[in-house]
Amino acid sequence: MFARSEDEMSWALNYPDREVGIESWSALVDPKTVLKTTANIPGWADVADRVIKATPKEHLHDFKLMWREPQPCWTSSGGRVVQIGDAAHTFLPSSGNGGTQAIEDAISLAACLHIAGKDNTPWATRVHNKLRFERVACLQKLGVVNHELRNRSSNADVSQTMPVGLLGSWIWSHDPERYAIDNYGKVLAHLKNGTPFQSTNIPPGHVYKPWTIDELLQAKESGKEIELDGDWD
Structure with a gap:
């Protein structure tokens, strides 16, 4: 992928890591x-190699794409320490949501703390965790799906400017503060009394089911599509 503005150019290349x-x-x-x-890439354009050659070594980073399972619990046993951002939910770059979800975490956590008050901080962090987990787990899965979509794409049309992948309105139109305000009491009742709670900040029509990286990789290796029920686009 190559991108440019009036002043800068950037590029990224995925490759098999044998180490x-x-x-x-x-x-x-x-x-x-x-x-x-x-x-070793058939049909690779010479102009792309010229861009790579012109890249200063001190600006050329080689970081590994590491698989990470969804982590349901982000809070300490006492509820006074909480992970947010990549510490709680690591994304592949193809999700396009690492920084965004860290910001959403911060907004959600602040809203929960404000609603709960100082005497109920442990419940605030637990409610925040419940409000956010299924959403970010869906986005982690979407990162894997988008990674596969981009790798399979053989579209060589130079007029294509948008990356291949899903980026539905359920992602970019979400208001984490309003969601926390509207659902704090429902989640608190769920955690304390077992009252049913259904997340609505995930793809419309989707029913969340726990998944593992191994399951997604097995589907990939067998040529199966990763299951995405509901409207993810």
Whole structure:
């Protein structure tokens, strides 16, 4: 993927990693190493190699795409420590939602703390966790789906400017503060008394079911489509 503005150009390339994955956001790679990969891509454009050659090494990062299971619990046992952002729910870059969901987390958590008051902080963090988990788990799954869609795309039309993938209005039109205000009491009753609660900040018509990375990878390896019930687009 290559992108540019009037002043800057950026690019990204996914490639098979045959080594043991080591997590790092600061690992650098020489453009010459990248060219060894592009040399084996049929029909690869020379102009793309020229862009790669012109990339300063200190700006060329090589970070691994690491699989992560959905993590249902983000709060400590006492409810006074809570994870947010990538610490709670790591995304593949193809989800396009890492930074966005960290912001949503912060807004949701602030709203829950405000509603609960200082004496009920542990319940505020638990309610926040319940309000957010199914939504971000769906987005984590969507990141895997979009990753596969982009890898399968053979569209070489140079006029195509939008990346291949799903980005439905349930993602970008969500108001996490209003959602927390409207649903705090319902979730609190659910946690305390077992009153049923249905998340509505997920794809319309979707019924969330726990999933694992292994299940998604097995579907991929067998050539099956990853199941997405409801309206994800």
